[in-house]
Amino acid sequence: MVRHILTSAIAALAIGFALSGAPAQAQDLGGPAPVPPADIPNPGTAAAPPPSAVPQSTDLLPAPQLPGGATPYAPDTELPRIDLKPITAEKPKGRLLLAAKLTDDGPQIKAGVVWRVFGNDPGPNGSRPMVAEAKGGAATFELPSGTYLVYCGFGYTGNTTRVELKDGIANQTVVLNAGGVRFNAVTGPNKTISADDLTFNVYSPEVDSRGEPKPAALDVSPGEIVRLAAGSYNVVANYGDANANTSAEIEVKAGKLSDVTLTEKAAKVTLKLVGSEGGEAIADTKWSVLTQAGDIVTSGVGAFPSFVLAEGDYTIVARHEDTLFQRVVTIASGDDKEIEVLAKGGEKVRQ
Numbered sequence: 001m002v003r004h005i006l007t008s009a010i011a012a013l014a015i016g017f018a019l020s021g022a023p024a025q026a027q028d029l030g031g032p033a034p035v036p037p038a039d040i041p042n043p044g045t046a047a048a049p050p051p052s053a054v055p056q057s058t059d060l061l062p063a064p065q066l067p068g069g070a071t072p073y074a075p076d077t078e079l080p081r082i083d084l085k086p087i088t089a090e091k092p093k094g095r096l097l098l099a100a101k102l103t104d105d106g107p108q109i110k111a112g113v114v115w116r117v118f119g120n121d122p123g124p125n126g127s128r129p130m131v132a133e134a135k136g137g138a139a140t141f142e143l144p145s146g147t148y149l150v151y152c153g154f155g156y157t158g159n160t161t162r163v164e165l166k167d168g169i170a171n172q173t174v175v176l177n178a179g180g181v182r183f184n185a186v187t188g189p190n191k192t193i194s195a196d197d198l199t200f201n202v203y204s205p206e207v208d209s210r211g212e213p214k215p216a217a218l219d220v221s222p223g224e225i226v227r228l229a230a231g232s233y234n235v236v237a238n239y240g241d242a243n244a245n246t247s248a249e250i251e252v253k254a255g256k257l258s259d260v261t262l263t264e265k266a267a268k269v270t271l272k273l274v275g276s277e278g279g280e281a282i283a284d285t286k287w288s289v290l291t292q293a294g295d296i297v298t299s300g301v302g303a304f305p306s307f308v309l310a311e312g313d314y315t316i317v318a319r320h321e322d323t324l325f326q327r328v329v330t331i332a333s334g335d336d337k338e339i340e341v342l343a344k345g346g347e348k349v350r351q
Contacts, residue, residue, distance in 0.1 A: 094145050094165045099138040099173045100152050103255040108173075110137040112227070113154050120147040120162070154178060155227020156202075156217045180225045180257040181250060185237045187264050188334035193239060195222045197268070197308060202226060203234045230254040237262040240308025242289070242298040265333040266310045272303060273318040273325060273341050282343060286319040316341055322349045 096117070100109045117132040128149060132141045143165055151160045152174040163172050183200045185193050200220040203213035216233060217226050229252070236247045244266030252258065272281035281303040289297045292313050300307070311333045317326045323346035329339055 092145055092167050093142050094167055095169045096141045096143055096148070096150075096163065096165050097138070097169060097171045098141070098150060098152070099171075100154060101173060101175050102154075102178050104175055106255045108138060109154060109176075113137055113139075113152060114158075115139045116151040116153075117141060117143070118149040118151070120149060150174070152176065155180070155225075157227055157229040176229070177254045178227055178229050179252045179254050180227050181252055182223060182225050182257065182259045183220060183235065183237070183262070184222050184259070185239065185246070185262045185264050187239075187266060187336075191334050193222075193264065197240050198222050199238050201236045201238065202228070203236070205232055205234075225257065228252045235260065235262070237264060239264045239266050240268070242307055242309055244308045244310045266308055267331050267334060268306060268308045268336045269329075269331065270304055270306045270338045271316060271318070271341065272338065273320060273343050275343050277340060277342070282320055284320065288317040288319075290315045290317065318343075319349065323347065324349060 098115055100113050101107065102109065113136060115132075115134045116130055118128040118130050120128070123129050131143065131148070134141070145166050146164075148163050148165060149160055150163050150172060152158055154176055155178070157176055157178040159174065159176065161172065161174055163170060185198055185200075187193060198221075200217075200222070201215060202217040202220065204216045206214045208214050213234060216228060220226055231252060233250050233252060234247060235250050236245055238245045244264055246262050246264050248260070248262055250258070250260050271287055273285045274281060283303045284301075285303060286299070286301050287305050288299045289307060289309065291297060292315065297309065297314065298307050309331045311331050313328065313330050315326055315328050316339060317324060318341045319325075320343065323343075325341050325343050325346040327339070327341045
Protein backbone atom coordinates (compact mmCIF):
# COMPACT_ATOMS: atom_id res chain seq x y z
CA MET A 1 0.00 0.00 0.00
CA VAL A 2 2.90 2.33 0.83
CA ARG A 3 4.27 1.55 -2.59
CA HIS A 4 0.98 2.54 -4.21
CA ILE A 5 0.94 5.89 -2.42
CA LEU A 6 4.53 6.62 -3.45
CA THR A 7 3.73 5.73 -7.03
CA SER A 8 0.77 8.17 -7.06
CA ALA A 9 2.85 10.97 -5.57
CA ILE A 10 5.60 10.45 -8.14
CA ALA A 11 3.01 10.57 -10.93
CA ALA A 12 1.57 13.84 -9.58
CA LEU A 13 5.02 15.36 -9.36
CA ALA A 14 5.71 14.26 -12.93
CA ILE A 15 2.55 15.93 -14.16
CA GLY A 16 3.31 19.13 -12.27
CA PHE A 17 6.83 19.11 -13.62
CA ALA A 18 5.51 18.58 -17.12
CA LEU A 19 3.13 21.59 -16.84
CA SER A 20 5.83 23.91 -15.48
CA GLY A 21 8.63 23.29 -17.96
CA ALA A 22 8.69 19.83 -19.26
CA PRO A 23 7.11 20.56 -22.68
CA ALA A 24 10.18 22.55 -23.79
CA GLN A 25 12.54 19.86 -22.55
CA ALA A 26 10.45 17.11 -24.10
CA GLN A 27 10.62 18.99 -27.43
CA ASP A 28 14.38 19.24 -27.14
CA LEU A 29 14.55 15.52 -26.53
CA GLY A 30 12.35 14.81 -29.49
CA GLY A 31 9.62 13.27 -27.39
CA PRO A 32 5.92 13.91 -27.94
CA ALA A 33 4.33 16.86 -26.13
CA PRO A 34 2.16 15.72 -23.23
CA VAL A 35 -1.59 15.97 -23.81
CA PRO A 36 -3.48 17.46 -20.85
CA PRO A 37 -6.56 15.74 -19.57
CA ALA A 38 -9.96 17.12 -20.58
CA ASP A 39 -10.50 18.91 -17.28
CA ILE A 40 -7.19 20.79 -17.50
CA PRO A 41 -7.14 24.01 -19.62
CA ASN A 42 -5.13 23.96 -22.81
CA PRO A 43 -1.74 25.59 -22.19
CA GLY A 44 -2.34 27.98 -25.16
CA THR A 45 -5.52 29.48 -23.60
CA ALA A 46 -5.44 31.57 -20.44
CA ALA A 47 -7.66 30.11 -17.77
CA ALA A 48 -10.44 32.37 -16.44
CA PRO A 49 -9.61 33.59 -12.94
CA PRO A 50 -11.97 32.67 -10.17
CA PRO A 51 -14.67 35.19 -9.33
CA SER A 52 -12.77 36.29 -6.26
CA ALA A 53 -9.80 37.30 -8.43
CA VAL A 54 -11.85 39.69 -10.69
CA PRO A 55 -11.31 43.33 -9.62
CA GLN A 56 -14.55 44.86 -8.34
CA SER A 57 -13.62 48.45 -9.10
CA THR A 58 -14.43 49.56 -12.67
CA ASP A 59 -11.57 52.07 -12.48
CA LEU A 60 -9.11 49.19 -12.74
CA LEU A 61 -10.76 47.68 -15.81
CA PRO A 62 -9.32 48.43 -19.27
CA ALA A 63 -11.58 50.22 -21.86
CA PRO A 64 -13.63 47.63 -23.75
CA GLN A 65 -12.62 47.11 -27.34
CA LEU A 66 -15.25 46.52 -30.07
CA PRO A 67 -14.57 43.63 -32.42
CA GLY A 68 -13.83 44.54 -36.00
CA GLY A 69 -16.93 45.52 -38.03
CA ALA A 70 -19.07 46.14 -34.96
CA THR A 71 -21.38 49.18 -35.02
CA PRO A 72 -21.26 51.55 -32.04
CA TYR A 73 -24.54 51.80 -30.12
CA ALA A 74 -24.44 55.61 -30.03
CA PRO A 75 -24.85 57.23 -33.53
CA ASP A 76 -22.15 59.52 -34.94
CA THR A 77 -24.59 62.32 -35.83
CA GLU A 78 -26.74 64.37 -33.52
CA LEU A 79 -30.26 63.06 -33.11
CA PRO A 80 -33.05 65.36 -34.41
CA ARG A 81 -34.52 67.57 -31.76
CA ILE A 82 -38.13 66.91 -30.88
CA ASP A 83 -40.09 69.86 -29.53
CA LEU A 84 -42.92 68.61 -27.42
CA LYS A 85 -45.90 70.96 -27.42
CA PRO A 86 -47.65 71.37 -24.13
CA ILE A 87 -50.88 69.49 -23.92
CA THR A 88 -53.79 71.91 -23.67
CA ALA A 89 -57.39 71.11 -23.10
CA GLU A 90 -59.53 71.60 -26.23
CA LYS A 91 -62.12 74.32 -25.94
CA PRO A 92 -65.69 73.07 -25.85
CA LYS A 93 -67.48 73.46 -29.17
CA GLY A 94 -70.76 75.21 -29.84
CA ARG A 95 -73.09 75.40 -32.81
CA LEU A 96 -73.49 78.68 -34.71
CA LEU A 97 -76.70 79.00 -36.75
CA LEU A 98 -76.71 81.81 -39.34
CA ALA A 99 -79.50 83.22 -41.52
CA ALA A 100 -79.90 86.35 -43.67
CA LYS A 101 -82.82 88.62 -44.58
CA LEU A 102 -83.20 91.64 -46.84
CA THR A 103 -85.44 93.41 -44.32
CA ASP A 104 -86.42 92.89 -40.68
CA ASP A 105 -89.85 91.55 -41.55
CA GLY A 106 -88.84 89.76 -44.74
CA PRO A 107 -88.29 86.03 -45.33
CA GLN A 108 -84.94 84.34 -45.05
CA ILE A 109 -82.76 84.42 -48.16
CA LYS A 110 -82.59 80.86 -49.50
CA ALA A 111 -79.76 81.18 -52.05
CA GLY A 112 -76.91 83.41 -53.14
CA VAL A 113 -75.52 84.16 -49.66
CA VAL A 114 -71.80 83.90 -48.91
CA TRP A 115 -70.81 83.29 -45.28
CA ARG A 116 -67.26 83.74 -43.97
CA VAL A 117 -66.33 83.33 -40.31
CA PHE A 118 -63.10 84.93 -39.03
CA GLY A 119 -61.30 84.63 -35.73
CA ASN A 120 -61.49 87.67 -33.49
CA ASP A 121 -57.73 87.88 -32.83
CA PRO A 122 -55.44 89.08 -35.66
CA GLY A 123 -52.68 86.74 -36.81
CA PRO A 124 -48.93 87.51 -37.12
CA ASN A 125 -49.51 89.46 -40.35
CA GLY A 126 -52.28 91.56 -38.80
CA SER A 127 -55.18 89.89 -40.64
CA ARG A 128 -57.80 87.74 -38.97
CA PRO A 129 -57.78 84.07 -40.02
CA MET A 130 -60.85 82.68 -41.77
CA VAL A 131 -62.01 79.60 -39.86
CA ALA A 132 -65.14 78.62 -41.83
CA GLU A 133 -66.99 79.38 -45.08
CA ALA A 134 -70.28 78.41 -46.68
CA LYS A 135 -72.48 79.40 -49.64
CA GLY A 136 -76.21 79.13 -50.20
CA GLY A 137 -78.90 80.23 -47.76
CA ALA A 138 -78.79 79.54 -44.02
CA ALA A 139 -75.59 77.99 -42.63
CA THR A 140 -74.52 76.00 -39.55
CA PHE A 141 -70.99 75.88 -38.13
CA GLU A 142 -69.52 73.88 -35.24
CA LEU A 143 -66.77 75.98 -33.68
CA PRO A 144 -64.88 76.22 -30.40
CA SER A 145 -66.32 78.68 -27.92
CA GLY A 146 -65.11 82.23 -28.47
CA THR A 147 -65.69 85.49 -30.30
CA TYR A 148 -65.95 85.59 -34.12
CA LEU A 149 -66.50 88.07 -36.93
CA VAL A 150 -69.18 86.84 -39.35
CA TYR A 151 -69.31 88.30 -42.87
CA CYS A 152 -72.56 87.95 -44.82
CA GLY A 153 -72.36 88.80 -48.53
CA PHE A 154 -75.23 88.97 -50.98
CA GLY A 155 -74.43 90.15 -54.48
CA TYR A 156 -72.74 93.57 -54.26
CA THR A 157 -73.80 94.14 -50.65
CA GLY A 158 -72.72 92.70 -47.33
CA ASN A 159 -71.90 93.43 -43.71
CA THR A 160 -69.87 92.04 -40.84
CA THR A 161 -71.21 91.15 -37.38
CA ARG A 162 -69.38 90.23 -34.18
CA VAL A 163 -70.77 87.03 -32.64
CA GLU A 164 -70.09 85.54 -29.21
CA LEU A 165 -70.26 81.74 -29.27
CA LYS A 166 -70.50 79.99 -25.92
CA ASP A 167 -71.32 76.41 -25.00
CA GLY A 168 -74.48 75.26 -26.70
CA ILE A 169 -76.22 76.95 -29.65
CA ALA A 170 -76.02 80.56 -30.89
CA ASN A 171 -78.47 81.95 -33.47
CA GLN A 172 -77.60 84.99 -35.57
CA THR A 173 -79.84 86.55 -38.23
CA VAL A 174 -78.22 89.21 -40.41
CA VAL A 175 -80.48 91.91 -41.87
CA LEU A 176 -78.84 93.27 -45.02
CA ASN A 177 -81.29 96.12 -45.75
CA ALA A 178 -80.77 95.52 -49.45
CA GLY A 179 -82.73 95.21 -52.67
CA GLY A 180 -82.28 94.34 -56.33
CA VAL A 181 -82.34 96.20 -59.62
CA ARG A 182 -82.43 95.01 -63.25
CA PHE A 183 -81.31 97.16 -66.20
CA ASN A 184 -82.14 97.46 -69.88
CA ALA A 185 -81.90 100.13 -72.59
CA VAL A 186 -83.62 101.12 -75.84
CA THR A 187 -82.94 103.64 -78.63
CA GLY A 188 -86.58 104.48 -79.26
CA PRO A 189 -90.11 103.24 -78.59
CA ASN A 190 -90.04 99.42 -78.55
CA LYS A 191 -86.56 99.37 -80.11
CA THR A 192 -84.32 97.23 -77.93
CA ILE A 193 -80.55 97.03 -78.08
CA SER A 194 -78.59 93.82 -78.58
CA ALA A 195 -77.19 92.53 -75.30
CA ASP A 196 -73.81 92.07 -77.01
CA ASP A 197 -73.49 95.86 -77.43
CA LEU A 198 -74.75 96.94 -74.02
CA THR A 199 -73.32 97.06 -70.48
CA PHE A 200 -74.08 99.04 -67.32
CA ASN A 201 -71.91 100.57 -64.60
CA VAL A 202 -73.35 101.48 -61.21
CA TYR A 203 -71.72 104.09 -58.95
CA SER A 204 -72.37 104.92 -55.31
CA PRO A 205 -72.78 108.51 -54.03
CA GLU A 206 -69.43 108.24 -52.25
CA VAL A 207 -66.27 109.51 -53.93
CA ASP A 208 -62.71 108.18 -53.87
CA SER A 209 -59.48 110.04 -53.09
CA ARG A 210 -59.54 111.64 -56.54
CA GLY A 211 -63.08 112.93 -56.09
CA GLU A 212 -64.59 110.41 -58.50
CA PRO A 213 -67.65 108.28 -57.70
CA LYS A 214 -66.86 104.87 -56.26
CA PRO A 215 -68.03 101.97 -58.45
CA ALA A 216 -70.63 99.70 -56.87
CA ALA A 217 -71.00 97.28 -59.82
CA LEU A 218 -69.27 97.28 -63.21
CA ASP A 219 -69.91 95.60 -66.58
CA VAL A 220 -73.43 94.52 -65.67
CA SER A 221 -75.29 92.73 -68.48
CA PRO A 222 -78.85 93.61 -69.50
CA GLY A 223 -81.43 91.69 -67.46
CA GLU A 224 -78.91 90.72 -64.76
CA ILE A 225 -80.20 91.22 -61.22
CA VAL A 226 -77.84 93.44 -59.25
CA ARG A 227 -78.13 93.14 -55.46
CA LEU A 228 -77.23 96.40 -53.73
CA ALA A 229 -77.65 98.00 -50.34
CA ALA A 230 -80.71 100.23 -50.24
CA GLY A 231 -79.96 103.79 -51.33
CA SER A 232 -79.34 106.11 -54.27
CA TYR A 233 -77.00 105.28 -57.15
CA ASN A 234 -75.95 106.58 -60.54
CA VAL A 235 -76.15 104.12 -63.45
CA VAL A 236 -74.43 104.57 -66.81
CA ALA A 237 -75.53 102.62 -69.88
CA ASN A 238 -72.70 102.01 -72.37
CA TYR A 239 -73.91 101.29 -75.90
CA GLY A 240 -70.99 100.10 -78.02
CA ASP A 241 -67.44 101.21 -77.26
CA ALA A 242 -67.36 104.70 -78.75
CA ASN A 243 -69.27 107.66 -77.32
CA ALA A 244 -72.83 106.39 -76.84
CA ASN A 245 -73.65 106.37 -73.12
CA THR A 246 -76.53 107.56 -70.99
CA SER A 247 -76.73 108.03 -67.23
CA ALA A 248 -79.57 108.23 -64.72
CA GLU A 249 -80.15 108.43 -60.95
CA ILE A 250 -81.85 105.38 -59.46
CA GLU A 251 -83.17 104.35 -56.05
CA VAL A 252 -82.72 100.83 -54.70
CA LYS A 253 -85.41 99.85 -52.19
CA ALA A 254 -84.87 97.28 -49.46
CA GLY A 255 -86.60 93.99 -50.16
CA LYS A 256 -87.72 95.12 -53.63
CA LEU A 257 -86.66 94.25 -57.18
CA SER A 258 -86.81 97.25 -59.53
CA ASP A 259 -86.59 97.29 -63.32
CA VAL A 260 -84.83 100.29 -64.88
CA THR A 261 -84.85 101.03 -68.64
CA LEU A 262 -82.68 103.78 -70.08
CA THR A 263 -83.02 105.40 -73.50
CA GLU A 264 -79.85 105.71 -75.55
CA LYS A 265 -79.73 108.58 -78.03
CA ALA A 266 -77.53 106.79 -80.51
CA ALA A 267 -77.53 104.60 -83.59
CA LYS A 268 -75.47 101.75 -85.02
CA VAL A 269 -73.99 102.44 -88.47
CA THR A 270 -72.04 100.31 -90.94
CA LEU A 271 -69.50 102.04 -93.19
CA LYS A 272 -68.23 101.08 -96.63
CA LEU A 273 -66.07 102.71 -99.32
CA VAL A 274 -67.51 102.29 -102.84
CA GLY A 275 -66.53 103.34 -106.34
CA SER A 276 -70.15 104.31 -107.10
CA GLU A 277 -73.43 104.45 -105.17
CA GLY A 278 -74.61 100.95 -104.35
CA GLY A 279 -71.30 99.47 -105.49
CA GLU A 280 -69.15 96.81 -103.88
CA ALA A 281 -67.23 97.70 -100.76
CA ILE A 282 -63.51 98.24 -101.21
CA ALA A 283 -61.36 96.10 -98.93
CA ASP A 284 -58.26 97.16 -97.00
CA THR A 285 -59.78 100.46 -95.97
CA LYS A 286 -58.85 102.36 -92.82
CA TRP A 287 -61.58 104.40 -91.12
CA SER A 288 -61.69 107.34 -88.72
CA VAL A 289 -64.77 109.03 -87.25
CA LEU A 290 -64.26 112.66 -86.19
CA THR A 291 -66.41 115.23 -84.45
CA GLN A 292 -67.02 118.53 -86.22
CA ALA A 293 -64.28 119.95 -84.00
CA GLY A 294 -61.82 117.44 -85.42
CA ASP A 295 -61.56 115.14 -82.40
CA ILE A 296 -61.30 111.41 -83.12
CA VAL A 297 -64.27 109.44 -81.76
CA THR A 298 -63.35 105.96 -82.99
CA SER A 299 -61.45 104.15 -85.75
CA GLY A 300 -61.24 100.79 -87.46
CA VAL A 301 -60.10 98.74 -90.46
CA GLY A 302 -62.07 96.67 -92.95
CA ALA A 303 -64.60 96.67 -95.74
CA PHE A 304 -67.71 96.80 -93.46
CA PRO A 305 -66.83 98.22 -90.01
CA SER A 306 -69.71 98.95 -87.62
CA PHE A 307 -69.79 101.68 -84.98
CA VAL A 308 -72.30 102.89 -82.41
CA LEU A 309 -72.39 106.69 -82.41
CA ALA A 310 -74.28 109.14 -80.25
CA GLU A 311 -76.65 111.36 -82.21
CA GLY A 312 -74.92 114.35 -83.80
CA ASP A 313 -72.80 115.38 -86.81
CA TYR A 314 -69.58 113.58 -87.79
CA THR A 315 -66.95 113.51 -90.49
CA ILE A 316 -66.28 110.01 -91.81
CA VAL A 317 -62.77 109.59 -93.26
CA ALA A 318 -61.81 106.56 -95.38
CA ARG A 319 -58.23 105.89 -96.42
CA HIS A 320 -57.42 103.44 -99.20
CA GLU A 321 -53.76 103.05 -100.14
CA ASP A 322 -52.44 106.64 -100.27
CA THR A 323 -55.76 108.49 -100.83
CA LEU A 324 -58.26 109.95 -98.33
CA PHE A 325 -62.00 110.14 -98.95
CA GLN A 326 -64.49 111.74 -96.57
CA ARG A 327 -68.14 112.51 -96.00
CA VAL A 328 -70.08 114.51 -93.39
CA VAL A 329 -73.07 112.67 -91.89
CA THR A 330 -75.77 113.23 -89.27
CA ILE A 331 -76.63 110.47 -86.82
CA ALA A 332 -80.17 110.35 -85.44
CA SER A 333 -81.17 108.31 -82.36
CA GLY A 334 -82.37 104.84 -83.28
CA ASP A 335 -81.64 105.34 -87.01
CA ASP A 336 -79.43 102.33 -87.64
CA LYS A 337 -78.20 102.37 -91.24
CA GLU A 338 -75.41 101.76 -93.76
CA ILE A 339 -73.33 104.76 -94.83
CA GLU A 340 -71.43 104.83 -98.14
CA VAL A 341 -68.36 106.95 -98.84
CA LEU A 342 -67.58 107.48 -102.55
CA ALA A 343 -64.02 106.83 -103.62
CA LYS A 344 -63.97 109.93 -105.82
CA GLY A 345 -62.23 113.27 -105.58
CA GLY A 346 -59.97 112.04 -102.84
CA GLU A 347 -56.94 113.73 -101.36
CA LYS A 348 -53.50 112.21 -101.72
CA VAL A 349 -51.65 111.50 -98.52
CA ARG A 350 -48.24 113.16 -98.34
CA GLN A 351 -45.48 110.66 -97.59
